[in-house]
Amino acid sequence: MGLSNKSSNKKYVKVVYENQDKENGKPSFAIVARKTSSWDIIEQGNNFSGTIVSIEKDQYEHRGKIQHKFKIGMQSEGENYSLELGYSYYSRNVLNSLAGIDDFTGKEINFSIYRNNDGFTSVFTTCNEEKTEWSMKAADLPKKDTDKWLASFQYFIDIIAGRVAPTEEVSAPTPEVAFKDTEAGRIEAANAEKKDSSNEVDDLPF
Numbered sequence: 056m057g058l059s060n061k062s063s064n065k066k067y068v069k070v071v072y073e074n075q076d077k078e079n080g081k082p083s084f085a086i087v088a089r090k091t092s093s094w095d096i097i098e099q100g101n102n103f104s105g106t107i108v109s110i111e112k113d114q115y116e117h118r119g120k121i122q123h124k125f126k127i128g129m130q131s132e133g134e135n136y137s138l139e140l141g142y143s144y145y146s147r148n149v150l151n152s153l154a155g156i157d158d159f160t161g162k163e164i165n166f167s168i169y170r171n172n173d174g175f176t177s178v179f180t181t182c183n184e185e186k187t188e189w190s191m192k193a194a195d196l197p198k199k200d201t202d203k204w205l206a207s208f209q210y211f212i213d214i215i216a217g218r219v220a221p222t223e224e225v226s227a228p229t230p231e232v233a234f235k236d237t238e239a240g241r242i243e244a245a246n247a248e249k250k251d252s253s254n255e256v257d258d259l260p261f
Contacts, residue, residue, distance in 0.1 A: 068103055068129075068138040070168065070176070071096065082168045082176050086136070103138065104165035105131035107153070110215050112208065113139075123205065125150070125212055129164070138166075142208055145176045147196070150211035152180040154190040159219050190214070 067087050072080035085099035109128030114121055125146070127138040140146040149166065156162065167179040180187045190211075197203035 065135045065137055066097075067094075068136050069094065070140065071099060077176075079174075082170060084138075084166070084168060101169060102165060102167050103129075104163055105129035105136060106162065107159050107164050107215075107219055109219060110153075110212055112212055123208070125208065142205070143176070144199070145178055147208060147211070148189070148193075149178050149180060150208065150215065151189040151191055151196075152178075152187040154211045154214045155188045156182050157218065159215075 067089070068084055069087050070082055071085045071087075072082050074080050081101075083099045083101050084103040085094075086097045087094040088097055089095075106129060107127055108130055110125060111128075112123065112125045114123050116122070123142045124139055125142075127140075129136045129138055140149065153164070156164075162182050163184070165181045165184070167181075169177055169179070171177040197207050
């Protein structure tokens, strides 16, 4: 849904947790506005949708350490949004799902965020209301804290960027940004967090 605040050409969407508890709190997407040292939540819900027009990686320094993230540019109802996700297993699964889409032109992408049965943050992704499929099996992806971890994100980002046609003009019709307070469906795919590292292969492109 569009917002009345026109002070910025782009609105930012981040993942927030109930009671700021990343381990146990319910996750949701939030449209946020930057304050001096924090963020004000304008609106939030467990679904976010729109057309994807760009994707890029970024990094910042936090407590003396370099933190990595990527930004998905999305458009809806004449508004521009930047969905920003840090590097994690669930965010890489988002990239894995998007990399399975051959063409983003005019496609409505919906992200539903929830905590799965094992207690991990998960995102269910659909394209034009159809479930997306991962482009790579979880067992073939490198674990966190390995030298291939960062490279696997770059691999997916490069694939997606090559299939997205960036534009500054909002094409009509654009899908509505959905913030519906509904429960996301269960994902049958195995969690990357629980895969045995012995299943990794060496001949991957990262």
